Amino acid sequence: MPPSHIAVLGGGLTGLSSAFHLSRRFPSSVVTVVDRxxxxxxxxxxxxxxxxxxxxxxxxxxxxRTLRPNSYAVLELIHLLGLSDAVITTPKSSPAAKNRYLHVPGTPGIYRIPGPSLSYLWSELRFFITPGVIADLFRGWNRPPDIVDESFESFLERRGHPDTARVLGSALVHGIYAADARKLSVRAAFPMLWEYEERGNGRVLWGILRKEKEEERLKLEQTLARYELGDMRKTMEGVSVYSFRDGMGTLVEALVKSLKTRPNVRILDNTEVTAVVPESERFEITTNTTNPLYPSHVVSALPLPALKVLLPDLPHLTANPTSSVTAINLVFPVPPGKLFPRGFGYLVCRPAHDYLADDAGILGVTFDSESLAAQDDLPPNEQLTKVTVMLGGPHNAYQKIDTALPVVLAHLRYHLNRRQPLPPPILAKVWDHRNCIPTPTPGHLQRMEELKAALVAEDAPWGGRLEVVGAGVKGVSLGDCVESGRLVGREW
Structure with missing residues (x-):
């Protein structure tokens, strides 16, 4: 019997995706989205x-700001919402796709990250890459028998070299999770590395080379068959990353507009959930603005610590820390390629003496003019350089992040090894995001299995009528969030 009334707690992208797919899956059920x-x-x-x-x-x-074509849940959503004409793409042949850089604190300048070939032997980063490659190739199976998970940096050190782990590993984690690689679960964040190690009998690089192409092709075809993609697959041929002409907000606006037109959906915004009480056949949900709701089923897309306040009996909701990030958009009155090299951007690795270095807490910089130029409406003779500086993350635990514009510009000048100061930007915008990205620590997958078991336990008051989704459960990327919403309610 389908649910009579589903309450979706949280109106972030996961919650909106959940409501969208639930309203299609259960057209006779009422779906109520509640967000504070x-x-x-x-x-x-x-x-x-x-x-x-x-x-x-x-x-x-x-x-x-950008998406990769490998998230089929997002491509499906674009197709279903009729957003294909709003998509802008960056081809794999562009500098933004080919060139990515790295800054090593203590060394002025940024270095191009080599591609997956022997070209790294001529790279400035070879002194950090080569020891890890050699160690992995010549070191046999060394995973302790009692290890079921470990940190990403621990994995890279065990299979490679500490310098490789600190420089390349920490930079990668800064770019995705804005977190400390020494705290991030390798199995939750990079599950394929664990699989490659097993496939290569310890040697990760061998595991990558031993991938079965036919097996991968069949797996891909089976995956694609589960999505309604329309022409989106063809649109994404030869594409490195993509976005929307009016920015990522386009996807959110289209979702909200679609939900508001559905007769079985209602949205309660500016409304905070104050209590959730599970009963034998329904829930009682109280808020600060409306009469109580009595849904038969509930989807929580709230941050896990917020859900812990409402349902303290659920396990592991506060097991993982979160990262706070500050983003600063800068627009300079110079053509692209004059201040920053042509490419996607650069990441900053962890300093050798931990996060105490005086580097303004910068995690990385994206060169938005390279991949997102189609978003901007400029007069014919005007050329601008638009970048975004990301700060904070693990730096917040060690120092106060100084986001003053002169400080940030001075550090960018050092990163770029410029003799002259950067010109004053004609536009600067600061976005401050508190506790925005969860960090899945080692053991996360097992903890989430235990949470799932608690949710479906027959003796629990919610008896399988409560699902918990979101970035704190499975994946922090935009694609992961949309996919989580797509799969919710499959067992109801």
């Missing part, structure tokens, strides 16, 4: 088009 904010969409809704003195305009993103 007036503006729905969470971090993904931080998009703003700003007018320039010249009369043109630029799109500024405070959250995620």
């Amino acid at each position: 904010n007036k503006k729905l969409g969470g971090w993904a809704a931080n998009t703003e088009r700003v007018k320039l003195p010249s009369g043109g305009s630029v799109v500024l993103e405070g959250g995620p």
Whole structure:
């Protein structure tokens, strides 16, 4: 028997995706979305088009800015919402796809990260890459028999070299999780590495080379068959990353608009859930603005610590820390390629003497003019350089992050090894995101299995009528969040 009434707690991207797919899966069920904010969409809704003195305009993103074509759940959503004409793409042949850089604190300048070939032997980063490659190839199976998970950095050190782990590993984690690689679960964040190690009998690189192409092709075809993609697969041929002409907020706005037109969906924004009481056949949900709700089923897309306040008996909701991130959009009155090299951007690795280095807490910089130029509406003779500086994450635990513009510009100058100061930007926008990215620590997968078991336990008051989804459960990327919402309620 389908649910009579589903309450979706949280109106971020996971909650909106959940409501969208639930309303299609159960057209006779009432779906109520409850969110404490007036503006729905969470971090993904931080998009703003700003007018320039010249009369043109630029799109500024405070959250995620690009997507990869390998998230079929997002491509399906784009197709179902009719957003294909709003998509802008960056081809694999572009500098933004080919060139990514790394800054090593204590060394002025940024270095191009080599691709997956022997070209790394001529790279400035070879002194950090080569020891890890050699160690993995010549070191046999060394995973302790009692280890079922470990940190990402521990994995890289065990299979490779501490310098490789600190420089390349920490930079990668800064770019995805804004977290400390020494605290991040390798199995939760990079499950394929664990699988490659097993396939290569310890040697990760061998495991990668031994991938069965036919097996991978069949697996991909089976996966694609589960999605309604329309022409999106063809659109994404030869594409490295993509976004929307008016920014990521386009996806959120289209979702909200679609939900508001559905007769079985209602949205309670600016409404905070104050209590959730499970009963034998329904829940009683009280809020600060409405009469109690009595849904038969509940989907929580709330941050796990917030859910812990409402349902303290659920396990592991506060097991993982979160990262706070500050994003600063800068627009300079110079053409692309003059201040920053052509490419996608650069990451900053952990300093050799931990996070106490005086580097303003910068995690990385994206060169938005390279991959997102199509978003900006500029007069014919105007060329601008638009970048986004990401700060904070693990730095917050060790130092106060100084986001003053002169401080940030001075550190960018050092990163770029410039003799002259950077010109004053004509536009600067600061976005401050508190506790926005969960860090799955070692043991996360097992903890989430135990949480799932608690949710479906027959003797529990919710008896399988409560699902918990979101970035704190499985994956922090925008694609992971949309996929989680797509799969919710499959067992109801």
